[in-house]
Amino acid sequence: xxxxxxxxxxxxxxxxxxxxxxxxxxxxxxxxxxxxxxxxxxxxxxxxxxxxxxxxxxxxxxxxxxxxxxxxxxxxxxxxxxxxxxxxxxxxxxxxxxxxxxxxxxxxxxxxxxxxxxxxxxxxxx
Numbered sequence: 673x674x675x676x677x678x679x680x681x682x683x684x685x686x687x688x689x690x691x692x693x694x695x696x697x698x699x700x701x702x703x704x705x706x707x708x709x710x711x712x713x714x715x716x717x718x719x720x721x722x723x724x725x726x727x728x729x730x731x732x733x734x735x736x737x738x739x740x741x742x743x744x745x746x747x748x749x750x751x752x753x754x755x756x757x758x759x760x761x762x763x764x765x766x767x768x769x770x771x772x773x774x775x776x777x778x779x780x781x782x783x784x785x786x787x788x789x790x791x792x793x794x795x796x797x798x
Contacts, residue, residue, distance in 0.1 A: 674698075674709040675748070675781055677774050678718050685735075699742075708744040710781060714754075714773040716747070748777055 676698070683695035701707035716736070723732035739745065750773075757779065758772040767775065 674707065675774070675778050676709050676711060677715050677770075678722075681715075681719070681735075681739075702742055702744060705743055708746070710746045710748050711739065712748045712774060712777040713750040714770060714777065717750075718770050748781055751780070754780055 679691070680695050680698060683689040683691040684699050686692060689695070698707065698709075702709060716739075719735065720732060723729055723735070754773065754776045757776040758769075761767050761772040761775055762769065765772075
């Protein structure tokens with residue numbers, strides 16, 4: 673499974689985004705059934721914050737409906753373990769709120785010690 677965050681979703685929606693073509697390829701593969709991906713509950717929460725702050729909640733409903741209609745998309749729930757680990761990542765590595773949640777969700781989704789070790793090494797280098 674592939675875990676995506678809002679940068680990919682926004683790049684897909686914005687033709688002027690520098691990553692639009694990459695996002696288009698991802699969503700094309702997804703729609704054809706050649707790719708499966710997961711979206712974190714925190715990704716949805718971030719989308720909601722962004723659209724609400726811009727007073728675009730009707731547009732948010734359209735985006736959510738479009739995400740729900742995509743084949744091969746799973747949604748990963750927020751758990752207490754993800755929150756605890758996200759706090760630790762922010763404290764230890766200075767990650768932003770949402771980035772700490774995305775990193776933790778990836779860790780808990782794939783549940784491999786090699787991925788956890790790789791992320792720890794990566795974060796220390798940052």
